[in-house]
Amino acid sequence: MELEELYQSIILEHSRRPRNKGPLEGATHTAVGNNPACGDEIAVQVRLGPTGIVEAAQFTGQGCAISQAAASLFTIKLKGKTQEEACKLIRQFIEMVKGLPEEEDRSGKPSGEMLFGDLAAFAGVRKFPQRVKCATLAPNAFYEIFAGHRSENA
Amino acid sequence: MHELTPGSPSLRALFPALHQEVNGHPLLYFDNAATTHKPTFVIRAITDFYEKDNSNVHRGLHELSARATASFEAARQRIGSFISAPNPDGVIFTRGATEAINLVASAWANSVLQPGDRILLTAMEHHSNIVPWQLLANRARLSIAFAPLTPEGRLDFDELDQLLAPPTRLFAFTHISNVLGTVNPAEKICALAHSRGIATLVDAAQSCGHFPLDMEALNCDFLVLSGHKMCGPTGIGVLAIHPRRFGQISPWQGGGEMIERVTFEGSTYKSLPHLLEAGTPPIASAIALAVACDFLDSIGRDAIRQHDEKLAMLALDLFSRIEGMEIIGPRNSRAGVVSFTLTDVHPHDVVEVANRFGLALRGGHHCAQPLMRVLAKPSTARASFYLYTTEDEVHRTAEILAQVRKFFN
Structure with missing residues (x-):
């Protein structure tokens, strides 16, 4: 196991210079994720447009390189997605980092490869089971917003 | 050696x-503050017990049970001497320091402390010396205060002096901080608390394998330690109770081993230490812990x-x-x-x-x-x-x- 498998350059880059960090103006939803193992806490915020599309996503809070990079990358990836798409992306991401079999699309390729792009950098996390909680801290908090919001409207 | x-x-x-x-x-x-490694003597004591003397204690008349009981009670004596406990009857085997603190909360504080009384802790405590008191405080309508620290991370004695006063009835504090490395002057603190009629509990989880411990000199009411942080096995710890508190202890867990007589109408109980050791104790672990004491004293x-x-x-x-x-x-x-x-x-x-x-x-x-x-x-x-x-x-x-x-x- 090499360290670089876990700390891919894109992860290190986002942890050093997280994007969309800070309170989100006009946020419509907020959720908090905390990792009792290390005491890290992250708050994520989104602004949903009138049609339910994610207009903006931001986060606040301290954490390790893995949790900060995941939060940063998700704020980018979620923008422009419907809540359904957002939920699906997060589920696939969580399956990937937990090392669960990925859903396959019609071409037979793991859908993760098509959807993830930069998020694929987290594939190495599956070899570090103790860090799965770090990678999923922000995504889980986002999921709470979308899943919760969806059921509200259902 | x-x-x-x-x-x-x-x-x-x-x-x-x-x-x-x-x-x-x-x-x-x-990562020795979390747990220490075990010397071969300790590992061998565990396998020896299971290979030769394995039996339940205090309830068999056969040879193996007699051997197991003798070794188990000798372990109690040995651990009592390791910490200079005033009376080995006050040496109780527990699952660890955490259980020992929970035991004091249930078997002593719960019946002795009155609504409105205050438990004093410090800002450098491990969760195991906070949460049991929070649970008790909610049940028994007690308050909790935390003695603050100096910027360097030592207890602030001016503040402590103020807090060691009514309505404080118990001061439970760590001997050594598992984060700061601070060594609290336990003897001085206990003397001060004792002079004001305040009971003391010393959490020796971090000090038991590292520092000379003398409960008689400390003159604390309760001392807890963790076996696995002093070269012993996991799943064993000790609560030592000062004899002046023996009369204030109630049973906390019921079961075999702690009873004198059980009828359909009710039960009567054994005295200490058995009163607080319901069920089959961790026999091999207690014996191995005594071996760890021998080992540490040889160093x-x-x-x-x-x-x-x-x-x-x-x-x-x-x-x-x-x-x-x-x-x-x-x-x-x-x-x-x-x-x-x-x-x-x-x-x-x-x-x-x-x-x-x-x-x-x-x-x-x-x-x-x-x-x-x-x-x-x-x-x-x-x-x-x-x-x-x-x-x-x-x-x-x-x-x-x-x-x-x-x-x-």
């Missing part, structure tokens, strides 16, 4: 787990204490040369626990990268979240030493931390 000085190769040879590679590097085990706890402090001072010196290093806790007269942070590198990442070099550190809140809030840090990394740690290992650890720094720059 000669030349068994702390850090010597002959002493290290007694600890099988130390001699392994982790990720292609020799293991550097620096000498003064020698271990000096070794810890020497390593801590070396670590403070070497670590502080690393860019962005912040060391937490007192600068001198401290235990072998060094917590630190590296600017812009989260402790989890420090620990992860260190592990790639075979270095076992702890990162997180160390079960002391209230203290973390005082320190204004969500977590720290921690290196903690023991009698088998060498100066060379501290040097190698400092080199690895410098590499960690480089990795994240």
